[in-house]
Amino acid sequence: MVQTYGATESPSSRGTLVDPHTPGVLGESDALLGEDATPKKPLREGHATLQSSVGNLANTIIGSGMLTFPLALASAGIVPGMITCLFSGGVAVFGLYLLSLCAAKAPHRRASFFAVAEMTFPKAAVFFDAAIAIKCFGVSISYLIIVKSLMPNVVAALYHDLTSADTNPPDWALSGRVWISLLMLILVPLAFLRKLDSLRHTSYVALFSVAYLVVIVVVCYFFPLKGTQAPGEIHWFKISPNFVSTFPVQVFAFTCAQNLFPIFNEIHTNSQERMNIVIGSSIGGAALIYEIIAVFGYLTFGSKVSANIIAMYPSTSVFIAVGQLAIAILVMFSYPLQVHPCRNCLDKVFHAGHVAHKITPEGEDEIEVEDEHGGSPDMSPLKHTVLTIAIIASGFSIAYFVDDLQMVLSFVGSTGSTTISFILPGLFYWKLTRDDPDANKTLTRASLGLAIYGICIFIFCLSFNIYQVVHPGGPATSH
Numbered sequence: 285m286v287q288t289y290g291a292t293e294s295p296s297s298r299g300t301l302v303d304p305h306t307p308g309v310l311g312e313s314d315a316l317l318g319e320d321a322t323p324k325k326p327l328r329e330g331h332a333t334l335q336s337s338v339g340n341l342a343n344t345i346i347g348s349g350m351l352t353f354p355l356a357l358a359s360a361g362i363v364p365g366m367i368t369c370l371f372s373g374g375v376a377v378f379g380l381y382l383l384s385l386c387a388a389k390a391p392h393r394r395a396s397f398f399a400v401a402e403m404t405f406p407k408a409a410v411f412f413d414a415a416i417a418i419k420c421f422g423v424s425i426s427y428l429i430i431v432k433s434l435m436p437n438v439v440a441a442l443y444h445d446l447t448s449a450d451t452n453p454p455d456w457a458l459s460g461r462v463w464i465s466l467l468m469l470i471l472v473p474l475a476f477l478r479k480l481d482s483l484r485h486t487s488y489v490a491l492f493s494v495a496y497l498v499v500i501v502v503v504c505y506f507f508p509l510k511g512t513q514a515p516g517e518i519h520w521f522k523i524s525p526n527f528v529s530t531f532p533v534q535v536f537a538f539t540c541a542q543n544l545f546p547i548f549n550e551i552h553t554n555s556q557e558r559m560n561i562v563i564g565s566s567i568g569g570a571a572l573i574y575e576i577i578a579v580f581g582y583l584t585f586g587s588k589v590s591a592n593i594i595a596m597y598p599s600t601s602v603f604i605a606v607g608q609l610a611i612a613i614l615v616m617f618s619y620p621l622q623v624h625p626c627r628n629c630l631d632k633v634f635h636a637g638h639v640a641h642k643i644t645p646e647g648e649d650e651i652e653v654e655d656e657h658g659g660s661p662d663m664s665p666l667k668h669t670v671l672t673i674a675i676i677a678s679g680f681s682i683a684y685f686v687d688d689l690q691m692v693l694s695f696v697g698s699t700g701s702t703t704i705s706f707i708l709p710g711l712f713y714w715k716l717t718r719d720d721p722d723a724n725k726t727l728t729r730a731s732l733g734l735a736i737y738g739i740c741i742f743i744f745c746l747s748f749n750i751y752q753v754v755h756p757g758g759p760a761t762s763h
Contacts, residue, residue: 349537354581419700432460516587706738
């Protein structure tokens, strides 16, 4: 008996054992030969470890969204806010689980939104990739905005502490725009990396930064720093129309679906059990961190809490300045994790759905939809360079002039995040299994429910966000 991926195999039948003597099926001696006796390429295998996969997915999840969780808690009260956080994490787990099931039906280690869309809704595949690209692009902008807002405070605090001078640092050192310009010297090389697993070391550093933020919000609640503003009102339960605009931030905070497929392609032994460990560990750890930051941050500042919790602490303390620097490092190292899927999706969009070879049952070597990193096999170094430069330059230009972090996160959460976290996973799995007599019908119906839930969130929250932009002085803007 031999496991083969060849002429008689369809993507949905991958993993079945077949008799090598069955007509039309290659035996062991012919496993690496095509029908014309020419050598076939060996199947790609992944080399990423379970730990690096969890680290990269967790770093994709834990980013700028966690800074806004105390504000989300303020808009609903402690109890409803904690419940919606757990609910958002649970729904995100379900969406990732469905995507991992869909990935197993895609060509061998070539899983992507585009590949699954070609199997389900081929005419809409380009639009799906466009939505993912927009989402990742918006997240990358939010990271640059955070760096721009934090670095001047860090410089001011460290300057006065290390020099003991009464004067202020040079004006250029207190300019957030100057700092994001300088930090692009670090971000640009990282953004050009083709393989997601190459970013595992920066992900580990970023996760240490998250741990430092947790220490800050807990310590500063029990031992308030001098200069910390008095807290506003604190509610266990609260009905606030502003919750509608902050709920998409919670959705956004658990979004990592854009990097699930690259992790599935790169991890060694991508069985469903190992993918469940990656998904559960990443989302579970993120939910715990979000709950701690949200509760202690809200208890510290109450209704006065802002969309960036770390920026509210007095930066005269080196303890806080180092924490703000750690968050800047966190989002800086998370930036390439958004450029990577954005670039690959834009490649599909500009190809207008064209693939190098059509997916047919004639053979695995015919399925050249994507390479092992999630990109098109014909993405030349020139194309890779041009797309990366376009993403970085346009995102930098927007972040250079825009300062409203909550607005960016709300729009990204209500559009791109709901699309790739709920709508697409639900629709993909529903379409792949609705006519399969062996499929779990309860899971199929639940996947359709997830898609409907995502569509409702998309329409309602996006409409509310647009209303807030048109009527900025309305009652929904107050806490």
